[in-house]
Amino acid sequence: MTAVPPSRTTGGAASAGAVYDRGYRPYDGTLGGRPAARRALYKASIRRAVGLRRSWRQKFFPWLLLAVASVPAIVWVGVAYITRNTPASAIEIITYREYLGVSTALLVFVGLAAPDVLCPDRRNRTLPLLFSRPLTGTDYVVAKVGAIASVVFLFSFLPQVVLYVGQMLVSDSARTYLSDNLDVLWQVPVGTAAFSLYFSSLACAISSLTTRRLIAAASLLILLLASSVFAAGLSESTGAPARSDGFEVEIDPETFGGDPNDGPVGGRIGSDGQVTSTDFYVVAEPSSAWGAANLLAVPLHVRDLIFLGEIREPYLAGVDGGGALALGVYSVVLFGSLGVLVWRYRWLES
Amino acid sequence: MAPLAEIVGLTKTYAGGSVRALDSLTVSVEPGLIGLVGANGAGKSTLFRILLGLSQPDAGSVRVAGIDVGDDPIGVRSRLGFMPEHDCLPTDQSAADVVSMLGELAGLPPHDARQRASDILDLVGLDEARFRPIEGFSTGMRQRTKLAQALVADPHLVLLDEPTAGLDPAGRHEMLELVRRLGRFGISVLMATHLLDDVQSTCDQVVMIDGGRLVGAGRTDDLLESSGVLRVDVGGRGRRLVEVLGHTLGIDAAVLADGSVELPVADDSTLDAVVAAVADAGLPLHALSSRRATLDGLFLGEGPR
Known part of the structure; x- marks a missing residue:
């Protein structure tokens, strides 16, 4: 027992002068532990999703999508600026609620980014490497879903900010615009968060089930489209164009060739589905409870609940208990997806 | 000297108790270069998983670097580095990015992670190649990158699972020389292998297991009297x-x-x-x-x- 291994603090044999070996320095600082590991994985996943530290080809697509999602907001602010002194400025062509629908284009981003952030970890067998760090399976899921959801949130929230600030500056009085649109200040972030979290969790859950990015992306697309076609078909065959309750509609009169100076006109659709009190009629899409099965529209239903307190999106509009149904489907998909993810990355066996 | 790892009565069964991966394993090792020798299926990988707090033993306890793994299975991973046997690197990123990302995951602040990743890649001989994507790396270069990520956060103990697997004789010699260098830096290494020659030429302590049981343990010199x-x-x-x-x-x-x-x-x-x-x-x-x-x-x- 003569050979005593060199102690770590003295730097080993190098300090004894026998062998000089350059290159290794012990780390004297503190290690961040579990929160730092979670944060590092979150950061790395965001970088990967938006293509930072990757080739221009991998940067191109995310930034193109950000542009696509922002262009309408910028164009609309421009239009509002040009027409600011004409009567047309009274018309709101696009509302914040509708703009969240525009953000559904970001689904393409989610469908590509989520598999790209999750599948290679399993395919390259990187998971054992990640889980040899102070990280649990749940931390992994939180970091990955959080990263995708954050990017989607940012990409759909920024154009809304552009829209809001732009409209505020273009309007006659910024203060009036602000006080007239106070509700938007909570509706937009909450609606955007609900939208981002929903699609990110679903896309991540599907990506966790395969090692092939293409299969994950295709599966997500097929699931959403199939459910949408399925819901539309069933609603059209079983639903009635009736709304169960009196239902206000507001419509730009120009749509019907009217005079834009008339301002918005409205009508009321009675419980029998007939227009009761106006001189135009609206062809309502048939609605039924099956409309809630449209997984593509679920975040739009929830958005309607946030912005309007009732659903106006096709196939579920005016359905009895449609709001509760939409929230139910939303919760099932969100928590189901998170459940699948936690199960797929349960690294610590019992 | 305080033991580096103390394993007492460690038992782990799979498939409802029919497969005994570890059978009342009791062994204690001191800081240094330690060889963990056993045939495939002897329980080396199971022992690694338990040391990393990724698998809970049926019975027994493990203390590594002053931490009871049963008490703090996540915290113990801050003090260990792990090099798996199989390919495990993200292929479309550069070695520098991968090692620094894994350094941050181990708890290093971002700036230190980048700095240390660059130092350690230099140490394992990947100074020129570290900005190239791992896709184009040879087996030897990948093994070095895997070793580098295990070292980046200055662990108290590095677990190497078959570090010479798949390497040609020259590559194997270089890898073992690297391990010996780690010993000279004062880094403790637990190297699992089925190649006794590797252990005999590299390690100062040996733990031999077979069928989940301890066959022998001690200083290599003493065993080879x-x-x-x-x-x-x-x-x-x-x-x-x-x-x-x-x-x-x-x-x-x-x-x-x-x-x-x-x-x-x-x-x-x-x-x-x-x-x-x-x-x-x-x-x-x-x-x-x-x-x-x-x-x-x-x-x-x-x-x-």
Whole structure:
């Protein structure tokens, strides 16, 4: 027992002068532990999703999508600026609620980014490497879903900010615009968060089930489209164009060739589905409870609940208990997806 | 010296108790280069998973680097580095990005992670290649990158699972030389392997397991003590030497296939007598060595004596 291994603090044999070996320095600082590991994985996943530290080809697509999602907001602010002194400025062509629908284009981003952030970890067998760090399976899921959801949130929230600030500056009085649109200040972030979290969790859950990015992306697309076609078909065959309750509609009169100076006109659709009190009629899409099965529209239903307190999106509009149904489907998909993810990355066996 | 790892009565079964991966394993090791030797399926990987807090034992306890793994299975991973046996690197990123990302995951602040990743990649000999994507790396370069990510956060103990797997003889030699260098830096290494030669040439301590049980453990030098057998090479005239030894000293010697002679020696006086006998008989003394036990011999159940 003569050979005593060199102690770590003295730097080993190098300090004894026998062998000089350059290159290794012990780390004297503190290690961040579990929160730092979670944060590092979150950061790395965001970088990967938006293509930072990757080739221009991998940067191109995310930034193109950000542009696509922002262009309408910028164009609309421009239009509002040009027409600011004409009567047309009274018309709101696009509302914040509708703009969240525009953000559904970001689904393409989610469908590509989520598999790209999750599948290679399993395919390259990187998971054992990640889980040899102070990280649990749940931390992994939180970091990955959080990263995708954050990017989607940012990409759909920024154009809304552009829209809001732009409209505020273009309007006659910024203060009036602000006080007239106070509700938007909570509706937009909450609606955007609900939208981002929903699609990110679903896309991540599907990506966790395969090692092939293409299969994950295709599966997500097929699931959403199939459910949408399925819901539309069933609603059209079983639903009635009736709304169960009196239902206000507001419509730009120009749509019907009217005079834009008339301002918005409205009508009321009675419980029998007939227009009761106006001189135009609206062809309502048939609605039924099956409309809630449209997984593509679920975040739009929830958005309607946030912005309007009732659903106006096709196939579920005016359905009895449609709001509760939409929230139910939303919760099932969100928590189901998170459940699948936690199960797929349960690294610590019992 | 405080033990680096203390394993007491460790038992782990799979498939409802029918497969015993580890069977009441009790062993203690000190800081240094430690070889964990066993055939495939001997329980090496299971032991690694338990050390990393990724698998809970059915019975027994493990203490590594001052932490009870059962108490703090996540915290213990901050102090360990792990190099898996299989390919595990993201292929479309550069080695520098991967190692620094994994350094941050181990808890290093971002700036330190980048700095240390660059230092460690330099240390393992990837200074030029570290900004290239791992896709284009050879097996040897990938193994070095895997080693680098295990070292980046300055762990108290590095777990290497078959670090020489898949390497050609030159690559294997370089990898073992790297491990020996880690020892000189004062980094403790637990190296799982089924290649006894690797352990014999690299490690100062050995833990041998088979079927989840401890076969032997201790310092490599102690285990490889002189076996008490002397080997004498007299240039092809072994038969003559055997006659002489039997006649003058009454020693029962034997001629080996290569013509050298092996005989049991009790102490140094026998050694002197043998040398004298060789000279008296006018035989040329080409070589005189004491045969050492090999780990292979120990593992196969031949005692050192």
